[in-house]
Structures are given as C-alpha cells and as structure tokens.
Amino acid sequence: MTEEQTKLAIENPKMSARDVKVFYGDKQAIKGVSIDVGMDHVTAFIGPSGCGKSTFLRTLNRMNDTVASARVEGEITLDGENIYAASMDVVQLRARVGMVFQKPNPFPKSIYENIAYGPRIHGLAAGKADMDVIVEKSLRRAGLWEEVKDRLTESGTALSGGQQQRLCIGRAIAVEPEVILMDEPCSALDPIATAKIEELIHELRGRYAIVIVTHNMQQAARVSQRTAFFHLGDLVEYGVTSDIFTNPRQERTKDYITGRYG
Amino acid sequence: MAEHTIKAFDEEIDRLRGLIAEMGGRAEAAIENAMLALQRQDKVLAAEVVEGDKRIDAIEAEVEKLVIQVIALRAPMANDLRDVIAALKIVSVVERIGDYAKNIAKRVPLIATNTRILEPISLLPSMGQVAGEMVHDALNAFAARDADLALAVVERDTVVDDFYNSVFRTLVTFMVENPKTISECAHLLFIAKNIERIGDHATNVAEMVYYAATGQTLPERERGADMQPEN
Numbered sequence: 189m190t191e192e193q194t195k196l197a198i199e200n201p202k203m204s205a206r207d208v209k210v211f212y213g214d215k216q217a218i219k220g221v222s223i224d225v226g227m228d229h230v231t232a233f234i235g236p237s238g239c240g241k242s243t244f245l246r247t248l249n250r251m252n253d254t255v256a257s258a259r260v261e262g263e264i265t266l267d268g269e270n271i272y273a274a275s276m277d278v279v280q281l282r283a284r285v286g287m288v289f290q291k292p293n294p295f296p297k298s299i300y301e302n303i304a305y306g307p308r309i310h311g312l313a314a315g316k317a318d319m320d321v322i323v324e325k326s327l328r329r330a331g332l333w334e335e336v337k338d339r340l341t342e343s344g345t346a347l348s349g350g351q352q353q354r355l356c357i358g359r360a361i362a363v364e365p366e367v368i369l370m371d372e373p374c375s376a377l378d379p380i381a382t383a384k385i386e387e388l389i390h391e392l393r394g395r396y397a398i399v400i401v402t403h404n405m406q407q408a409a410r411v412s413q414r415t416a417f418f419h420l421g422d423l424v425e426y427g428v429t430s431d432i433f434t435n436p437r438q439e440r441t442k443d444y445i446t447g448r449y450g
Numbered sequence: 451m452a453e454h455t456i457k458a459f460d461e462e463i464d465r466l467r468g469l470i471a472e473m474g475g476r477a478e479a480a481i482e483n484a485m486l487a488l489q490r491q492d493k494v495l496a497a498e499v500v501e502g503d504k505r506i507d508a509i510e511a512e513v514e515k516l517v518i519q520v521i522a523l524r525a526p527m528a529n530d531l532r533d534v535i536a537a538l539k540i541v542s543v544v545e546r547i548g549d550y551a552k553n554i555a556k557r558v559p560l561i562a563t564n565t566r567i568l569e570p571i572s573l574l575p576s577m578g579q580v581a582g583e584m585v586h587d588a589l590n591a592f593a594a595r596d597a598d599l600a601l602a603v604v605e606r607d608t609v610v611d612d613f614y615n616s617v618f619r620t621l622v623t624f625m626v627e628n629p630k631t632i633s634e635c636a637h638l639l640f641i642a643k644n645i646e647r648i649g650d651h652a653t654n655v656a657e658m659v660y661y662a663a664t665g666q667t668l669p670e671r672e673r674g675a676d677m678q679p680e681n
Binding site for chain 1: 459525529
C-alpha cells in the first residue's frame, strides 16, 4: 500500500458503498461511488449544489426510498450487511443510521416527548424510570440537558433554532444509532449555535460514525477527519481532511476549495 | 491558473506576488552593489546599499500585513494557502538576505581605509555572483511557481559552500603570511560567511517555493562539509 492508501485505509468500516449509482427517473444523480465510512472519523461530503452529496447521503439509510422516481444500484453495507437486501427492516435501519436535517424539525410535542418517542416505538425503555434515564442521557450527549432540564414539558418548538437542532440530534441519539447522518445541520443556525453543534460533533466522534454534508468548507475542515468531494455525481476525491485542504490531488477539488469553481 | 470567483482575492494575491518580486529584485541588487562597492572600494555605493535596506524591511512589513489580511478575510485553501504561507516565510528570509548584503556594505569603509587593495578581495565577487543568482532564481521560481527551477537552486547551494571553504583557507594562509592585514582580512572572512549564509537562505526560499508549487516537502539535504559549524 502507498503511504496515502495506508492513511486512508479504514479497518472494519462501519458502512461501505460499492459502485453506487442513483437515478431519478432517467436522470443519473450518482455515477458509481465507492467509499468506506469508519467509526473513528467524522466524514464530510462537500461539493457544489446538485453534485449529489445529499442524494448519496440519503442512500445510506434508504431515505431515497421515499422518492418514488429514485432507483439505487450497487451495494451499501452496514457492518457487512446489505442494507438494500429484502430482509432489511427499513425502520430498524433508520434507527441504526439516524439522520439530522438542514432545518431543525422537532415534533410539536414536549422536549421530553421529542426524545422519548423513538425509544418508545422501538421498545427500548422498560418503564417511566427507564425512559427518564434515556431522555437525560440523550439530552446530555446532545449538549442540551443543562439548558432544558427544568422545562422538559415545554414544547420542543419553543426552543431556539440551535437548541432545536441539538434536540433533533438528541432525538437521533435516543434510539442508540451506530451512524448519524447530518445533512447541512448548521445552515439555518447562527455562528454561536453552529459552534455548539460542531463541538457536539467533536464530542460524539468515536461513539458514532458521523457523516456530514456541508456547503461550508470551513466547517468540513473544522469538524471532519475525512473529506469527500463530489462533483456532477462523481466522487472526485476522498482523502484525509488536512490533505484535501492543503494539497488536493485533483484539479477539480482544488478549483472548488480555492473558490475558482466557474 | 483559473481566476477566483471573487476578483478582489486575485488582486490581493497579485499584489502579494508583486511585492515579493520587488523585494527579491532589491535584495539581489543589494548583493550585487555591495560586492561592487567592495571591489571598487566605493564608500558611496556602500552607503546606498545600507540605505536601500530600509525599503526591503518596509516591504517585509507590508507583505506580513497583507498576508494576515488575506488569511483573515479570504480563508485561502490548498495552493492559495501554500502560496500565502510561503510568501510570509519568504519575506522574512529575504529580509535576512538584505541584512547580510547591508552588513557586507558596512564593512567596505573598514577595509577601504588601507591604501592598497587587498589581494584576497578578488576571490569574493564570483562567490557573491553565484549567491546573487541563487536569490534571483529562487524568487523567479516563486513568481513562476516553477518547482524545477527551485530544485536547481537547492542543488547549487554546495557551490557556495565550496567557495566559502576555499576562501576561508586562502584567507587564513594569507593572514599567516601578512599579519598586518589581519584586521581587514577578518572583515573579508565575515563577508565570505555572509555570502555563504545568503546562499543558504536562497536555498530555504527555494525549498518553500517547491512546497508551495507542489505541496510536497523536499527531503533533508546532505550538507557539505563546512569549515565552521552552522549557526
């Protein structure tokens, strides 16, 4: 192996994609992407609008199933198990591979219920006391507990945008996922709320495999250890984040990250 | 290279490169004139070299300011980042090169008090010329992002080192034979050392240029045997 391959090698990848192609009707959105995602790194997907990064992210927990015209080819595995296999329980898959969206979308219910909902439908709590523990643990991990512990019965929608987004992360965490997918989780937040989410991503690293799609290259540089650059449905370059931002191999990557993209 | 979407960024990078080109040109001229002043015992020219160093220092300060501004406002990435960091490092090295040239010029009046021209002076101009060319090529390599030219500068450093060792031996022999010239010859020794240091610094610039152009660092060089320990 070359030095570069050694640096990139991921032992026992949490998720692996092999030659993944996504079509929306006749239009091909992803043109054969292969990539491994490990537990120890935060992986960032960057690229211009329409490059396929969000589409690809959504293949990782079969969110594209909800789009009628979408068709996925290739293989994606979670712990070696094909997630597109007929035997795969999609609801279970989405608990194991959680997702946080661009716009915070808490349920119009209490803060407590926002967290408790997932564990309840997945039967993760034996009783009220058990659920209390899960709610506190999830909110602590989401960095929100201290701010909301005295008002758990208030509506989740009454929180600030940044708090709502951390509530959504807490909600994803509550069902004990293995992978957390984040689709531009900070694009609706101010810089302070953004910094809090980034700090949270840093704290969650290692416990969950985290994949984040971001338009903000500085954010990719700050939070990730691996960066993948997508362009026109291709995975142009995948590398160690510090290498991608100081010495990208591909001309297209360089032009994009230096602001020369035409 | 393609232009940035944000035009002001290109203008700042161009200004940075322009300042470094000017600084390099001035440092190169300072070396040349200092050596000329030494050869001709020209105190006026030597004084001009000393005075001219102020502009070199001023450009260094200007580049530092501009680099900080570019980093703060543009958040440069990849080759842009390597370029501005190289620019920042290069100006501090070229400023040192200017100081060495100034130091040579300052020694001219101290040597020129003698009525006759010291014979070993003739050894120095060609050494100075090689060092000056290295500075010239290193900065041209930066302007052209030319990794090969940078590499050629690095390889030439041993020529200056060999020159220095030879001048050192010759001067020591000369001093033994002409003890009355020791004080002047001591200045010539310092001048030779200054030129040798200019060569080293030009090499450092070339290494930075190589990194900026390619993203790769050069492996540590084999150093030639030196008569004196590195400072």
